[in-house]
Amino acid sequence: MPNKIKKLAVLTSGGDSPGMNAAIRSVVRTCAYHEIQCIGVYRGYEGLIEGDFKPMGARSVRGIINKGGTILKSARSKEFRTPEGRQKAYQNLVDHEVDGLVVIGGDGSFTGALIFNQEFGFPVMGIPGTIDNDIFGTSHTLGFDTALNTVVDAIDKIRDTASSHNRLFFIEVMGRDVGHIALNTGIAGGAEEILIPEEDLGLDRLVDSLNKSRKSGKTSSIVIVAEGDKIGKNIFELKEFVDENMEGYDVRVSVLGHMQRGGSPSCFDRVLASRMGVKAVETLLEGKTNYMVGLLANKIELTHLDKAIKGKTKINLELLRVSDIMST
Template structure:
């Protein structure tokens, strides 16, 4: 194992640069040669590959996004695309790959690694925290802090005008951002894809807080919630309560992906970057490296992509108790 390629794929996440930095510098530490692959699997197909050194990753640990850029590649899903990628790997004499991304990234890595018997280790980088095999993914902590900061500001307006705000956060299939930010920001209700407790629960919560004359009300909604969009929810609340509430909708959108990574994400990314290279050196392949219960865990790509992390029921119970 002398030459290792590293790429980022799928949606960007704060902390990816810290992971790239750790991979490159770990290679240098072990007298290996790191190669950066630009635009994810698309760059692997187009041979957009560049030799790197310790200086290539200076001053990036604090930057959001990814210096290697990221892209989704339909071509990599085809036999011709994978064949071209394999030819470029051989041309550059790469001995292994580190791929940083989420479910789609690991699915592609699993298919490619098995087809060509090529060692690949994955690092979970996604703000949604929806990868099985690790307690937290790179980017999640930063995204949650971004949401909490935004919600705190929205509450100032909600309090000043006695308004009910519906705030949509990212999470098409997983509600981790909604739950963590909802608890931290003191929302009245949290709606997530994993639990469809019905619109009636929201109505009951709003009716309860109305009797207490609360000066502001915030409802955090994951984008994949089964009750519909935030605009649908706003309409249904108006139908149920009439003019009792002045409602507003805020969709935070891609602001959640950006910004400087938090200390937690920088440390996690650095740790996983080092462990990914050491895993390849030890003969690991077709696995994702993660941290569970403060210990290193290597999880097969198949399990990481096929199983979903379970929402913590205790967090949901706590959210219900402290939202009264």
């Protein structure tokens, strides 16, 4: 394996997700395994510009595999979007004799890494960390599985009170542009209806579905709504519509919000993060750059950053059909 690289840096950028710490751990320990140095960059690209670096060794990442969030912190950086900001970041890496950069984040973070490489020829590698699972080139992003488990647990608890009081609950989950969380948790949580951005089901279908559920003998209902669903302006507008147009429903709204980002990562996310970190470091050591590591058919594969950024994930149509059948 070619090894011109003697020192790597790793940062986390964008929204945090469970599994980021496990990925940091994997990157650091893979560097230690190959006897190269590793530097942690605090606060993402902002820290890259300010030179907020700290050397990291194998023992510095002990006890973090089970922790949510990111020990390296994360921040949005307006300055990195400017040529002057990226120049400062590049100079800091040169001054610290860093030979390559691992970026853990989403498509915005990858866009910054790609531009950075194009301007300075600096080797970069991406690890997808976002609970939305909206990155092309991987079946699972870090944090997606944990977020699903968090949401399902919340749905189960809400169903207890819905059943006790014969209520209809609209539960909003994250998913501004994609409905992966809503679709999967809706099926797992036994939702009567699932509203996602990819499928404009319309108010008529929602009303028909709720009426069908009531006629079948159901005394309570759960409707999962992705935050990017286009039926109403927001979930509270859906509640108002049902209140005004359907009698006999005691409607409640629950917005799960940022609780979906937190918590200890699942076993799946810990293993995935470990595999991705190893692949990211070893790919850089092989002299490759501008790739994202992803999971495809249970194998860790490479996708060019440009494709990962521009590509669109697709909703699983089989799950839509399963959802229709299960809500009978």
